[in-house]
Amino acid sequence: MKAVRIHAYGGQEVLTLEDAPMPQPGEKDVLVRVVASAINPVDWKIRAGYLKDMLPYSFPLILGWDISGVIEAVGSGVTKFKPGDAVYSRPNILRDGGYAEFIAIDENEVALKPKTITHASAASLPLAGITAWDVLVKTAAIKAGDRVLIHAGSGGVGSLAVQLAKAFGAHVVATTSTKNIPLVKSLGADQVIDYRTQEFDHVVHGMDIVFDTIGGEVQEKSWASLKEGGILVSVVSPPAAEKAAAHSARGAFVFIQPDAAVLTELAALVDAGKIRPIIAAEFALEDIVKAHALSESGRADGKIVLHIGKP
Ligand SMILES: NC(=O)c1ccc[n+]([C@@H]2O[C@H](COP(=O)([O-])OP(=O)(O)OC[C@H]3O[C@@H](n4cnc5c(N)ncnc54)[C@H](OP(=O)(O)O)[C@@H]3O)[C@@H](O)[C@H]2O)c1
Structure with missing residues (x-):
């Protein structure tokens, strides 16, 4: 072959x-x-x-x-x-x-x-969808009304995560660069932050969930956007336990595994027109x-x- x-x-x-x-x-x-x-x-x-x-x-x-x-x-x-x-x-x-x-x-x-x-x-x-599901649903237990910050709303993972969070009834804030603002808005994000012109940690506060797809400085600054008791979930690098404690928040790292049950859930959402x-x-x-x-x-x-x- x-x-x-x-x-x-x-x-x-x-x-x-x-x-x-x-x-x-x-x-x-x-x-x-x-x-x-x-x-x-x-x-x-x-x-x-x-x-x-x-x-x-x-x-x-x-x-x-x-x-x-x-x-x-x-x-x-x-x-x-x-x-x-x-x-x-x-x-x-x-x-x-x-x-x-x-x-x-x-x-x-x-x-x-x-x-x-x-x-x-x-x-x-599959890979990006299982990632979005594992972070938002399994790890952060997302529910209607949650305020969620998703980094890189235009990325492979982020573009699904924005839609999935909206499907669960969350209020979604997403970061992207200027050229991708229309795309991320079209996915249903309630607020889009242009990371090239705005410091997200200056304008986004009180989040229940932060989804980190970038790591490094973006992860470090993300603690300031969380509310007390909120959760920062990264798929790039494990958040430090002492940083989480210092912000009275939780941190988690996800590395996905194959998951046919989640693929079946995602297929239903796609066929219902909730995710594209x-x-x-x-x-x-x-x-x-x-x-x-x-x-x-x-x-x-x-x-x-x-x-x-x-x-
Ligand atoms: N642990 C796991 O199981 C797991 C699973 C899946 C993915 N990952 C990791 O997650 C990361 C993201 O994956 P992906 O597939 O979504 O990547 P991707 O599709 O390649 O991400 C590209 C997107 O990132 C955006 N971006 C880049 N820098 C940004 C910044 N500083 N702020 C906001 N947006 C930014 C870009 O938007 P602009 O062009 O507008 O900047 C672009 O649309 C990768 O490191 C990947 O390896 C881990």
Whole structure:
């Protein structure tokens, strides 16, 4: 099969389009013919070797842990799916990913894709959507009326988090740069802060929840925006316990895992018209280097999709 693999950690030049062996599905695996995949920052962080102490890989490795496609075959122990099912997944990050024509995935990491959107749009949802859900719903226990600050409302994660928080009835404040203000407003944000012209910590106070997708100085300044007893949840770096205590607040770090139950919830929200994927750019598998370059620029407004197979 055709796949983009890496044979060593490195820059964009290690991304190699080549023939790779077909994945061999295990007893509990489904073999998915990939129609579309998506890029996430974790892809180039892994490619560059930044996460090698945390995630031990051997080479060659297929990156890309967001897919939408059609089940081609199932292992002997699979009970939930059958060939022909249209599915989407954020598969186990320790196995080969989805920059490939086929991928083997444990059936417990797969859900039926939303019916009302294309495979390309569906492929953009799993990783960012599970992240938004884990932070807002599972970790921060968001509820109607909560005041939520979401950093990078135009990013892959942020563009879904804004919509999810609105779907839960929250009051949403989001940061972005000048060019993306109309996009973030269109997602339903009640207030949009242009981080290039305004210091968010000077104008945003009393938040129940802060969702940190940036880390560093942005995380440090975020404590000032929380109310007493509020929670700062980061997906970039663990907030320091002493900082949380000093602000009479809570801090948490989330690193997501595959979650088919959440994918089913997200598919229902999409099919009910409450969440729409925001696509920044679409590429063919052959253009993987351009796709990584856009993600690494940190400027993508929404998700970056890779078209791989026929729908
Ligand atoms: N721990 C986990 O499980 C987990 C899961 C998912 C993601 N993550 C991490 O979360 C981070 C965000 O992921 P992502 O996929 O959303 O990234 P992304 O889509 O690449 O983010 C790009 C967006 O960030 C915005 N941005 C950049 N600097 C900003 C700032 N200072 N303030 C506000 N917005 C800013 C950009 O808007 P402008 O162009 O307008 O500046 C752009 O729209 C990454 O570091 C990723 O690795 C972690």
